[in-house]
Amino acid sequence: MQFQVMNSPFSQEQVELLNRLVPTLTESQQIWLSGYFTATQNSNTTLHTATEVTTVITTDSPVAISREVTVLFGSQTGNSQGLAKALTIKLEQLGFQVTLSSMSDFKSNTLKKVKNLLIVASTHGEGTPPDNAIPFYEFLHSKRAPQLEDLQFSVLALGDSSYEFYCQTGKDFDKRLEELGGKRLSTRVDCDLDYDDSAADWIENVLANLNKKLESTGPAQGTTLTETGTVAEQSAYSRTSPFKAEVLENLNLNGRGSDRETRHLELSLEGSNFHYEPGDCVGIYPENSLSLVESLIENMGWKPEELVSVNKKGEERSLREALLNNFEITVLTKPLLEQAAKLSSNKSLEELVEPGHEVELRNYLDGRDLLDLVQDFSPWKGTVQEFVSILRKMPPRLYSIASSSKARPDEVHLTIRTVQYESHGRERYGVCSTQCAERLEPGEQLSMYIHHNPNFKLPANSDTPIIMIGPGTGVAPFRAFLEEREESSAEGKAWLFYGDQHLLTDFLYQLDFQRWVKEGVLTRMDVAFSRDTDKKVYVQHRMLEKSRELYQWLENGASVYICGDEKHMAHDVHNTLITILEQEGGKSTEEAVAYLNDMQQQKRYQRDVY
Known part of the structure; x- marks a missing residue:
């Protein structure tokens, strides 16, 4: 009309x-x-200018139970939590009464009363739930889980298709809720690293289906929404609209003779209006290696200046520019090979992705890139556009922030270890780390945004003692923690466990930490350099050596933070904490595990692991 x-x-x-x-x-x-x-x-709305916003909507009739929605999130780095909050805002704008909760804070015994349940859950590591989803996940899969015949639900699953158990946590929730009698409000959506469009489609579909099912109830009745708080002025830049940050400094933190290279990057945030806190991350959109791009174009016989579409909006770039900046070409995934099989005339690729060849497929994906794929399974058919359309968007690389904005206004510091290794007869390079190490000079720019991580934050009370465990680049957020506590004159004690290979060449930020020890900002520091002794010594060994003192810190209310490799270090540290609780606290294994679970519920045990 x-x-x-x-x-x-x-x-x-x-x-x-x-x-x-x-x-x-x-x-x-x-x-x-x-x-x-x-x-x-029929509403009274008061908007206060500047930064405080208060909204009150009131009507007279009782709330219709069918308009109540529970939104639960399981999130390790904050992506699922952010999407759950965005969904909640949209639901409230439509007049729904929404309960938004982390899975760890949700009272499982109230699940039977829930009529509309929306779950946003990421998959962590090799198919496991994120830390704050574990209690609800275990409850739902236990014999205590109730039948849910009156439940409508939908699941948004976040993951990384380069992992074998892609979006497994979301798939598990979706399957289990159906087994318990729930009915799908909308079909589950599985999101890869470039989740923005898929998540937006799921949210839109959920909202439309909720309204279709409830339209007979009429407009929202009896809804009282009150939101009061301080809202910082929003930045115009974000994950989908990154800021071009100038590089102020780019230094190698490792000493001469080290077989490692760790870059300390200082980026200017001037003009971005970004706000961040210790524990947050920076997302960087890197640039692929030019030599890899040129080899790929040459092998396929493509024309580098041919225009290709790079997104759903139809924006076009030259093929060379698109492969440099828009698409991931260094990682192979199962979905990619399944799509590529349709464009290859080589029957062996079609056989590789067929059911029954999972082991062979997993072995092939490990350590290979797009150049390997096009060389191994030629000849290829189809247009250039058809081929690039199956490629995954260039995902941002997340790095823990190593600075405090209170100490360094309009700056952000990062700690990035260069990744280089040999695989299948070729040298391989980390996309972002190698760009930072070899092709990034002061004065140049990086496309970046601030990624807020509400699940890795300093205690609200600065008098609370903290224990920080972060070997290698895992120490980055703890540099930010200590800068922040120095600026705010925090009274709480601080204990750092740090480790790397060699004391003389690999002690990252050594002068900073030694100064904080001298000035009392850092109460104590224990270090472990694994290659300086005949027997390798790691941070968990230092923890065991100080087990009695560490247990006393826990009993006195200390918060524990772990940052670094999940598969080995974080797993070993977790088990070491259980051992300390058993030995020093006289607890059984079950009691020690429950003790850590309780700490996690209280947000006294937080992990930033990868």
């Missing part, structure tokens, strides 16, 4: 604006506007 001045109460200018806007609105956007105008007829 076209609006006209004659058939509406609008002016000519308003009609022109409406005729441009309305045809572009999705169904859920139209529903939102309808609900918004209905609600504002």
